[in-house]
Amino acid sequence: MANCAAEITWLVGLFKELGVSIELPIKMVCDSKAAIQIVANPIFHERTKHIDIDCHFVREKICQGLIKTEFTHTKDQLADLLTKSLGKAQHQLLLSDMGVMNFLNHELEGEC
Structure with missing residues (x-):
């Protein structure tokens, strides 16, 4: 701290x-x-x-x-994403909490 x-x-x-x-x-x-x-x-x-x-x-x-x-709570600690080995569900949850998006699985909206 x-x-x-x-x-x-x-x-x-x-x-x-x-x-x-x-x-x-x-x-x-x-x-x-x-x-x-x-x-x-x-x-x-x-x-x-x-x-x-x-x-x-x-x-x-x-x-x-x-x-x-x-x-x-420990399960909501964003730093764990970088410091601990997590299960897939917890990894995905913390990624979304950080605002990280996987653009390979999402289609972008709008025009270029």
Whole structure:
């Protein structure tokens, strides 16, 4: 989450310098409820000491209104398309969610 928050921070700064307006907060989806709760909870426990710095960074970006975290089920995680071996149905579902079309199976409409 910290790497994603850092990338979002960099991109928002780049867009601002280029004069491109973007709608804030940026939605950051995660398939781990535990990670979302750790970022949202200001109280740290013994088991979360190793993620202290990353957690503070993400929480700071949330408080600034730059990002908001949202849970997504593992089956709906678009990144799985590029990182995991999926069945045909799940592969097709995630491709369509990304907006990827197979032009070999579809006829194009309209005139040239």
